[in-house]
Amino acid sequence: MYNMDEWKHIFKLDPAKEISGDMIDKLCESGTDAIIVGGTDDVTLDGVLQLLSRIRRHAVPVILEISNIESVTPGYDYYFVPMVLNSQEKKWLIDVQHEAIVEYGDVINWDEMFAEGYCIMNPESKVYQHADCKLPTDEEAIAYARMVEHLFMLPFFYLEYSGTYGDSALVEAIQQELQETKLIYGGGIETKEQAAEMSEFADIIVVGNVIYDNPKEALKTVNATK
Numbered sequence: 213m214y215n216m217d218e219w220k221h222i223f224k225l226d227p228a229k230e231i232s233g234d235m236i237d238k239l240c241e242s243g244t245d246a247i248i249v250g251g252t253d254d255v256t257l258d259g260v261l262q263l264l265s266r267i268r269r270h271a272v273p274v275i276l277e278i279s280n281i282e283s284v285t286p287g288y289d290y291y292f293v294p295m296v297l298n299s300q301e302k303k304w305l306i307d308v309q310h311e312a313i314v315e316y317g318d319v320i321n322w323d324e325m326f327a328e329g330y331c332i333m334n335p336e337s338k339v340y341q342h343a344d345c346k347l348p349t350d351e352e353a354i355a356y357a358r359m360v361e362h363l364f365m366l367p368f369f370y371l372e373y374s375g376t377y378g379d380s381a382l383v384e385a386i387q388q389e390l391q392e393t394k395l396i397y398g399g400g401i402e403t404k405e406q407a408a409e410m411s412e413f414a415d416i417i418v419v420g421n422v423i424y425d426n427p428k429e430a431l432k433t434v435n436a437t438k
């Protein structure tokens with residue numbers, strides 16, 4: 213299903229982690245709307261290519277969420293480009309992306325490229341530390357969402373709790389600010405009940421770690437969003 217407006221659920225696979233062929237088949241045929249390939253560290257061209265070839269045997273849309281320029285390869289349906297709003301370094305908001313576009317701008321197919329305004333909410337997560345983030349208050353997080361919708365006009369606002377379950381009241385408050393921009397929620401979803409709760413407010417939920425920790429429960433999150 214290639215109409216992003218109807219997406220509710222995405223599995224995120226980490227190219228640095230082992231996964232069986234059987235589990236990849238189950239995830240791809242689960243009824244999820246898309247698969248994202250991405251992670252914070254050890255994302256290599258080899259890992260990104262291997263996962264692509266294993267997922268490609270199925271009809272599900274496959275997205276590369278770019279974490280470094282060295283691991284970008286053709287063949288994905290879409291490329292999601294993170295822009296970290298609450299980073300303390302301009303580098304992670306705009307500079308690494310700018311460098312990539314200086315270098316490769318002439319060959320980019322812009323129809324496949326989508327920016328994500330990231331707001332990273334878990335100080336313990338690798339990605340928070342990697343991108344040198346600062347924890348926003350709820351009020352400040354809502355202000356980032358307003359900027360993404362009205363000033364930057366990005367297609368996605370990603371409320372990222374990577375590794376821990378977030379605050380559904382904040383997800384609800386942010387949803388109320390967004391009309392054009394889609395709200396992605398990710399982090400700590402381990403059960404179908406949590407998937408259902410966050411789906412009530414987020415347009416799309418992303419399920420990551422539980423795929424590796426508890427595959428059976430991971431698969432149950434799909435139906436909770438429908």
Ligand SMILES: CC(C)=CCC/C(C)=C/CC/C(C)=C/CC/C(C)=C/CC/C(C)=C/CC/C(C)=C/CC/C(C)=C/COP(=O)(O)OP(=O)(O)O
Nearest residue numbers: 251252279280281284285286294308309312316338339374
């Ligand atoms: C199609 C094709 C071949 C085109 C060629 C042209 C080309 C190269 C286009 C690229 C264009 C472009 C604009 C690229 C941007 C490149 C870039 C360097 C982006 C950096 C993005 C960024 C800010 C990264 C830092 C933060 C980060 C890693 C965000 C990703 C999201 C993430 C991994 C969140 C945490 O995930 P999680 O699963 O929780 O992490 P761990 O489990 O690993 O902890």
Ligand SMILES: O=P(O)(O)OC[C@@H](O)CO
Nearest residue numbers: 374375398399400420421
């Ligand atoms: O791995 P978890 O905690 O499920 O988070 C999913 C995703 O938001 C990570 O970018």
Ligand SMILES: [Mg+2]
Nearest residue numbers: 226251420421
């Ligand atoms: Mg991960």
